[in-house]
Amino acid sequence: PSSANLRRRPVAVGTGYLSDRSLARRGVGVAWRASALLGLAWVSQTRWMAEPELFTFIGIAGLLSFLRTAKEPFSSKNQLVAAALFCLWANLHGGFIYGVSIYGLHLCFSKQPSRVKVQAAAIVAAGTLLNPYGWRAYEVPFFLLANFGKLHVGNVEWGSPVLLKNSGLPMFAAIVLSGLGAASYLNRRGKKLDIAGLACLSLFWLCGCLSYRNLSVASIVVVPLSAAWMSEA
Numbered sequence: 001p002s003s004a005n006l007r008r009r010p011v012a013v014g015t016g017y018l019s020d021r022s023l024a025r026r027g028v029g030v031a032w033r034a035s036a037l038l039g040l041a042w043v044s045q046t047r048w049m050a051e052p053e054l055f056t057f058i059g060i061a062g063l064l065s066f067l068r069t070a071k072e073p074f075s076s077k078n079q080l081v082a083a084a085l086f087c088l089w090a091n092l093h094g095g096f097i098y099g100v101s102i103y104g105l106h107l108c109f110s111k112q113p114s115r116v117k118v119q120a121a122a123i124v125a126a127g128t129l130l131n132p133y134g135w136r137a138y139e140v141p142f143f144l145l146a147n148f149g150k151l152h153v154g155n156v157e158w159g160s161p162v163l164l165k166n167s168g169l170p171m172f173a174a175i176v177l178s179g180l181g182a183a184s185y186l187n188r189r190g191k192k193l194d195i196a197g198l199a200c201l202s203l204f205w206l207c208g209c210l211s212y213r214n215l216s217v218a219s220i221v222v223v224p225l226s227a228a229w230m231s232e233a
Contacts, residue, residue, distance in 0.1 A: 011054040012050055015061045016040070019224045022065035028231045036227035039175055043168050047216035056095030059085070060220045063099050067106045068197075074112050079120045083127030090128040090137050097141040098207075098217060100128065102200055109196040148210075157213040168215055170209075172222065176205045179226025180231040191232070197225050 016037055023033045047053065063085065067073045073082075082103060089096040103124055105115055131137050144151065151158035161169040179201060187193045200221055208218030 001186075008048060008054055009165075010057050011182060014050055014219065018058065018061035018065045019220065022069055023224055023228055023231075025069040026228050028228055031228050032231040033079075036223050039171065039227070040223040043172050043219040043223065044216035046168065047213065052093040053217075055089065055092040056098060056217060057220055059089045059093075059096065059099055060102065060217065062134065063102055064221065064224065067103070067117045074085055074107060074110060074116055074120050076119075079123045082120070083123045086124050086127040087130045090131045094137065094140040095217065096128060097138070100124070101203060102221065105199045105203070106196045108197065158211045161209065161212045161215045172208055172215060172219060175219075175226045176201065179222065179229050182226070182229035184232045186229060194229075197229075201225050 019040060020033050020037060023036060028036075044057070047057075063082075066078075066082070066085070070078060072078060086096060086099060086103075089099055091193040103119070108119055110117070112120070128137065129135055133139075146156070152160070161172075180198075183194065183198060204218040208215045208222065
């Protein structure tokens with residue numbers, strides 16, 4: 001147990017650090033950042049085990065920090081940086097598909113010319129294919145989607161988080177609703193609507209409500225986004 005703790009501790013600290021720095025660069029105050037980290041720790045606590053899934057946790061935090069704080073996240077140089085991140089991620093855990101979704105949503109709703117969007121998508125996709133299995137690395141997430149009904153019934157990790165005897169899901173739902181409320185308030189006050197952020201929050205809200213295992217992954221997207229909007233409202 002002690003060696004397992006040592007292996008997972010740096011990843012946990014790194015995930016928290018990246019989430020906090022992303023909020024700090026957006027001008028979020030210390031109190032809101034501390035609340036976000038506490039909420040993130042509470043919702044995700046059941047999944048911090050010494051297994052490859054941890055690399056997806058820190059991968060999501062790092063990708064969001066990169067996309068939401070870089071001045072030009074889709075410049076030619078940053079496309080290569082993103083491709084390198086996805087190459088590493090695809091070699092560590094199949095959860096890289098979450099990152100592909102996040103990157104794709106931000107790219108889709110960006111103001112980049114179509115040529116840049118196609119180029120960025122192609123370069124990042126190529127990065128994910130640089131692994132021992134090539135395109136077959138996508139088979140695992142698509143297999144899980146195709147067989148989700150069976151997993152939902154036969155495996156507690158993929159079971160509904162509604163059935164869990166803890167407060168993770170209610171807190172997750174409260175954070176999501178608070179974030180949506182804050183985003184709506186900001187929009188009414190004339191602040192530009194964060195379409196990419198709302199798309200990510202909606203996707204991962206659904207993702208987190210589908211299964212116990214997804215709840216922790218989704219919280220890494222939902223909690224910082226909601227905290228940022230609530231701090232601005």
